[in-house]
Amino acid sequence: KRISRLDFLRGPKPVSYLLGHEYEISHQSDAGQLEFEWVKKYGPTFRIYSCFSEDVLLIADPMGLQHIFQSQCYPKTRDIRLIAERVFGKGLLWATGKTHERHRRALNSAFSTQQLKQYMSFFQEMTFKLVTKWNDQLEENPAVLNMAHWMPKVTLDVIGQSAFDFNFGVLDGTAEYNELYRTMRDMFLDSKSSSPLTEIYTAVRRRLPERFGFRLYTTKEDRRFAAFLSAARSTARSILLQKQEAEILNPNSDDKDIISVLIRTKYDDHKKRLSEEEIVSQIATIILAGNETTSSTMSWMLYELSRNTESQARVHGEIASLRARTGYRIALTSTDYDSMPYFNAVMKETLRLHPILPILIREADCDDTLPLSVAVRSRTGRLLSHVPIRKGQRIMLHLGAYNRLTQVWGDDADSWNPIRFLTEKKDVRVGVYGNLYMISGGIRSCIGWQFAVMELQVMLFELIESFEFSLPLEGVDIQRIPSILMVPMIRGKPELGVQLPLQVKQRIQQ
Numbered sequence: 001k002r003i004s005r006l007d008f009l010r011g012p013k014p015v016s017y018l019l020g021h022e023y024e025i026s027h028q029s030d031a032g033q034l035e036f037e038w039v040k041k042y043g044p045t046f047r048i049y050s051c052f053s054e055d056v057l058l059i060a061d062p063m064g065l066q067h068i069f070q071s072q073c074y075p076k077t078r079d080i081r082l083i084a085e086r087v088f089g090k091g092l093l094w095a096t097g098k099t100h101e102r103h104r105r106a107l108n109s110a111f112s113t114q115q116l117k118q119y120m121s122f123f124q125e126m127t128f129k130l131v132t133k134w135n136d137q138l139e140e141n142p143a144v145l146n147m148a149h150w151m152p153k154v155t156l157d158v159i160g161q162s163a164f165d166f167n168f169g170v171l172d173g174t175a176e177y178n179e180l181y182r183t184m185r186d187m188f189l190d191s192k193s194s195s196p197l198t199e200i201y202t203a204v205r206r207r208l209p210e211r212f213g214f215r216l217y218t219t220k221e222d223r224r225f226a227a228f229l230s231a232a233r234s235t236a237r238s239i240l241l242q243k244q245e246a247e248i249l250n251p252n253s254d255d256k257d258i259i260s261v262l263i264r265t266k267y268d269d270h271k272k273r274l275s276e277e278e279i280v281s282q283i284a285t286i287i288l289a290g291n292e293t294t295s296s297t298m299s300w301m302l303y304e305l306s307r308n309t310e311s312q313a314r315v316h317g318e319i320a321s322l323r324a325r326t327g328y329r330i331a332l333t334s335t336d337y338d339s340m341p342y343f344n345a346v347m348k349e350t351l352r353l354h355p356i357l358p359i360l361i362r363e364a365d366c367d368d369t370l371p372l373s374v375a376v377r378s379r380t381g382r383l384l385s386h387v388p389i390r391k392g393q394r395i396m397l398h399l400g401a402y403n404r405l406t407q408v409w410g411d412d413a414d415s416w417n418p419i420r421f422l423t424e425k426k427d428v429r430v431g432v433y434g435n436l437y438m439i440s441g442g443i444r445s446c447i448g449w450q451f452a453v454m455e456l457q458v459m460l461f462e463l464i465e466s467f468e469f470s471l472p473l474e475g476v477d478i479q480r481i482p483s484i485l486m487v488p489m490i491r492g493k494p495e496l497g498v499q500l501p502l503q504v505k506q507r508i509q510q
């Protein structure tokens with residue numbers, strides 16, 4: 001029987017009763033285009049349908065999103081948790097309630113601002129390794145390089161060293177961990193090629209008792225996730241073993257890298273303690289959550305700077321001025337990176353225009369009323385400043401559509417314009433970084449967001465200081481593939497997998 005609790009709201013009609021809008025959204029050629037059009041037509045809060053025409057509330061309204069993030073009433077849905085478990089195991093992204101509190105407490109000190117500053121040298125070292133590799137490869141001749149191939153190598157090695165005190169050696173081409181790197185590449189492309197039948201099957205599966213549905217049949221995406229989990233868990237066990245051996249040799253170490261913090265939880269009271277299985281799952285979580293997100297954001301940033309050469313020149317200008325003040329031999333600090341306004345505006349504009357995780361799914365587990373900052377028209381023409389929510393309501397939190405709201409970002413919300421962050425608006429204050437929801441919010445917000453910001457600052461600085469980026473001479477048409485994590489691909493060339501080719505040229509140092 002069709003569950004309908006949102007009939008009073010307007011929204012698009014589905015092409016098919018069976019598929020609702022789910023198939024359309026996950027198979028559109030450019031992530032978010034459909035939803036951006038719908039927001040223009042119906043406002044930032046409206047009704048769509050999932051498979052079997054079940055109502056879903058799509059929300060991009062800043063106050064509504066804030067309310068959901070701050071409330072305990074909107075946990076992750078069961079199917080999303082099952083996916084998290086299948087990708088990462090029972091780690092932070094899977095946990096809820098008291099278990100989530102315990103996991104979060106255990107990890108917090110590894111992500112403190114003080115601790116993050118100690119990771120800075122790893123960010124610098126790994127990016128420098130990439131710069132050296134490219135310099136050797138280019139030998140003064142510009143070449144087209146696939147950013148979607150190179151950036152994850154840096155971020156994976158950074159995660160290895162900073163989080164786990166472990167050398168993955170991906171940049172060096174060490175074969176041992178290539179399997180882990182390989183399983184991550186193209187991991188999120190399968191949702192694009194799934195058939196309508198697979199879409200319906202996954203919708204049926206989420207209505208079946210836990211796990212039962214997963215035993216019936218595994219999709220191509222399931223198999224890809226399982227391959228990653230298996231490679232990540234075997235890597236996690238090696239990391240754990242190496243660190244436990246080091247701990248026996250030096251029992252009083254107070255290292256605060258993530259793995260040391262996790263191992264020491266076994267001495268903590270039960271409010272923080274993690275089992276060995278849970279530690280392995282946290283490692284798998286951090287390997288993926290801390291790698292793909294940052295590397296993709298970096299690729300998109302270089303893409304935008306290639307399209308907008310004046311922006312690139314301005315970023316380079318700020319870098320050169322900073323170097324003129326500090327000289328080349330001093331290791332830069334967070335304060336140095338933070339001192340470049342346009343440079344940091346470019347980072348925020350990239351996170352706004354190309355959010356890597358544009359959609360989160362939640363479900364109300366109590367009746368509630370959602371306050372809205374942009375009132376929407378009901379089907380009968382009434383202006384609604386609040387939306388009543390019934391227990392069990394499935395909700396799509398559309399961070400990507402929020403990032404394009406003209407009410408928040410102005411009429412040029414669809415365009416690249418970092419200057420908007422130099423004159424920040426005072427009327428909307430959400431999230432913790434640049435009025436963005438890129439890291440969600442509240443108790444489930446991204447634990448690694450400062451790690452990501454610092455890593456992006458270092459990568460942007462060193463890459464733009466050493467190289468000039470431009471679009472390939474023959475041109476390139478990049479598609480934003482909708483998936484769990486949004487990924488770039490060359491339009492019409494799906495067989496090449498994840499691609500973001502840019503021309504890279506060594507800068508003449510003055």
Ligand code: HEM
Binds near residue numbers: 289448451
């Ligand atoms: C540009 C970079 C990043 C973006 C856009 C991003 C975005 C997000 C978002 C939207 C969530 C919420 C997911 C949900 O509710 O289902 C999240 C959670 C999380 N992120 Fe990030 N992230 C980034 C970088 C990182 C890094 C570098 C790390 C680790 C080193 C990390 C680790 C995590 C973890 C462990 C969670 C789960 C938190 C919890 O549920 O308590 N992320 N991230």
